[in-house]
Amino acid sequence: MTRAFDEMNGGGSGAIRDSYKTLAAWLENAPADLLQARSRQAELFFRRMGVTFAVYGDEESNERLIPFDVVPRIIGADEWSGLEKGLKQRVTAINAFLKDIYGAQECIKAGIVPADLILTNPHYRPEMQGRRPPGDVWCHISGVDLVRTGEDGFYVLEDNCRTPSGVSYMLENREMMMRLFPDLFAEHAVRPVEIYTDMLLRSLQASAPAGAGADPTIVVLTPGPFNSAYYEHSFLADKLGVELVQGTDLFVNDDTVFMRTTEGPKRVDVIYRRIDDDFIDPLTFMPNSTVGVPGLMSAYFAGRVTLANAIGTGVADDKAVYTYMPEIIRFFTGEDAILQNVPTWRCREPDALKEVLDKLPELVVKEVGGSGGYGMLVGPTSTKAEIEAFRAKLIADP
Numbered sequence: 001m002t003r004a005f006d007e008m009n010g011g012g013s014g015a016i017r018d019s020y021k022t023l024a025a026w027l028e029n030a031p032a033d034l035l036q037a038r039s040r041q042a043e044l045f046f047r048r049m050g051v052t053f054a055v056y057g058d059e060e061s062n063e064r065l066i067p068f069d070v071v072p073r074i075i076g077a078d079e080w081s082g083l084e085k086g087l088k089q090r091v092t093a094i095n096a097f098l099k100d101i102y103g104a105q106e107c108i109k110a111g112i113v114p115a116d117l118i119l120t121n122p123h124y125r126p127e128m129q130g131r132r133p134p135g136d137v138w139c140h141i142s143g144v145d146l147v148r149t150g151e152d153g154f155y156v157l158e159d160n161c162r163t164p165s166g167v168s169y170m171l172e173n174r175e176m177m178m179r180l181f182p183d184l185f186a187e188h189a190v191r192p193v194e195i196y197t198d199m200l201l202r203s204l205q206a207s208a209p210a211g212a213g214a215d216p217t218i219v220v221l222t223p224g225p226f227n228s229a230y231y232e233h234s235f236l237a238d239k240l241g242v243e244l245v246q247g248t249d250l251f252v253n254d255d256t257v258f259m260r261t262t263e264g265p266k267r268v269d270v271i272y273r274r275i276d277d278d279f280i281d282p283l284t285f286m287p288n289s290t291v292g293v294p295g296l297m298s299a300y301f302a303g304r305v306t307l308a309n310a311i312g313t314g315v316a317d318d319k320a321v322y323t324y325m326p327e328i329i330r331f332f333t334g335e336d337a338i339l340q341n342v343p344t345w346r347c348r349e350p351d352a353l354k355e356v357l358d359k360l361p362e363l364v365v366k367e368v369g370g371s372g373g374y375g376m377l378v379g380p381t382s383t384k385a386e387i388e389a390f391r392a393k394l395i396a397d398p
Contacts, residue, residue, distance in 0.1 A: 035070045042176050053229060067169075070180070072177060072184075083146070086154070090156065091139065093325075093329040093331075102128045113321065117324075133306065140272075143161075145160065155341065156340070158319065162313055163276060165232055168232035171193060171194060201242075204270050216269035219244070219268055219270075220245070221272065222274050223291040224291065236272075251295075255298050255304050257293070257304065268305060273307055281297045320348070323341065325337065353394070357394065361380065365379070
């Protein structure tokens, strides 16, 4: 891996990359204080609209504005075409992998992935063994994090397959850019992103269980306003034109999910859940959960409601499983991975652990089941004390 890629100047030769030439000329002719003024406008708007996310454990502030860069990142059409193919290939393989591990487990039998990595995984749900969600779709929404290191050097940093978050901020960023720089957009043929919610709605509608009818009832299930991504939950519900509900707004009767409304109970067919497996149903998982829906899994197993994403998808975003993704892609698609992984050591292997410990100040090390930036070490930005504390933790449980 190399240092961060200079998007505008490429390899550092000083030559502007083709996709940035129009933007570079526009920036050169723009007033000196324009970008700073537009940045302040964006910040005021985001504050007024409450476009924020919470940072748990942050001593300075519990709410932060979404990151916004007034200089856009430009991805050319040819570049995006290659990325799109790679992402589709990866998500297709992930869905096939999830179907298999909760079914015939052919990838385990073939030695593609170690059995213990799946069957003892904290996100593996034995309750889902032998189950088939509508249309065999396990992962309706995926968040694949990418990093760029060169002209053609795109790598997958991690896969997010449980309750991926962040798409609302992308949509808000694009809307803000179009509002602040309409003339700049007029000079570029920019592919729209606002169709995302239409595509998401169609996907959710298509995943409705048998018997739901032509117009299934869809809801977004949120843990509530204190969740770090609550802004996104309410944003997506509004854009989808569906109800935003909490666990107390739903109940189960005769293996059917209903929503409480002012006109009486209304059947729910599809739940776009933003609650992790552990909290979704206190009768099946964590009994002390107060944000889930008692009996929801009974309705799910009866085929009366769809959950997007399906229960048990967290196995696919496990950081150790990630290291096997090239083999998983080849096994299920018959193709080599278009998008490569970041070079990664498996600390469960003694030789790899030794090398990681030797290079710890230089590396990013993540807990296999971690998410949201928790349980990880960023060696180059950590103090010596933090590195040594993580070293001890790594030795104790690699």
